[in-house]
Amino acid sequence: MTTEGKIYLYPVWLRIWHALNALGILVLIYTGLNMQFAKPGFELIRFDLAVTLHNYAGIIVSISYLMFFIGNMITSNKKFYRIKPKGLRKRLFKQARYYVYGMFKNEAPPYPISEKRKFNPIQKYTYVAVMYLLVPVIIITGIALLFPELIIEEAYNMSGIFLTALLHAIIGFFISIFLIIHLYFATIGKKPTSNFKSIVTGWH
Incomplete structure (x- = not known):
């Protein structure tokens, strides 16, 4: 839908998902860092509170992801995520050149x-990789850590819980990096505020 040079790109359900996801991920990053690096005499917030907030935020992000997944299945938004391998390398190079040179000219x-x-x-x-690979993995490992009885006891002579927690932390790191880059490109x-305004109003 277009009007007066504007394009309606972000329907209400997508904006609600985006807001829930953004807030949830920020809480997950903050509490996750606290849980990872907390030590006696240094805590961003109380450890037990960090764990509780992390768990609740993880549940909210998981539910909001389900909203995103179903929304992309039943609405026209799915067309923006279709993979087109033909000519991909050329398109990626053309866009990369714009980012490192063209936009500054x-x-x-x-x-x-x-x-x-x-x-x-x-x-x-990038969005396809994050939303359909990284996010599902971090949700699955998060659920497993919330219910550790689901995790196999040992894999390759290492604790299954340790390996699950390690994978969860690594994926969390990559999602954190993605968030920083995402905010910059926004x-x-x-x-500088145009794209932020678009995700609030729905109109680009």
Whole structure:
């Protein structure tokens, strides 16, 4: 849907999911860091409170992910995540060149947003990897750590709980890096606040 040069890209359900997911992940990162690095005499917040908040935030993010997954299955939003391997390398290179050179020379974006294209090639494949690979893994390992009786006792002569916790922490690290990059690229628009305004109003 378009009107007066604007495109309606973010329906209400997607904006609700985005808000829940963003808040939940921020709480998970904050509490996760506290749980990882807390030691006697140094805690960002009480350890037991960090664990409780982490668990509740994880449940909220898991439920919101289910909203995202179902929403992408039954609405037109799924078209933005379709994989198109043909010519992928060329498209990725073209977009990468724009990020490292073109945008600093005020060149036009090679893949501008339209009704048919919400993401440029780098965004699309990064989002697909995060939303359909990393997030499911961190949810599954999080559920396993919440109910450790589900985890096998030993794998490769190592504690199953330790390996699960290690995988959970590694994926959490990558999602944290993604969030930082995501926030930076969100400032790349007509104005630094344009994309943030779009996710609030729904209109790009």
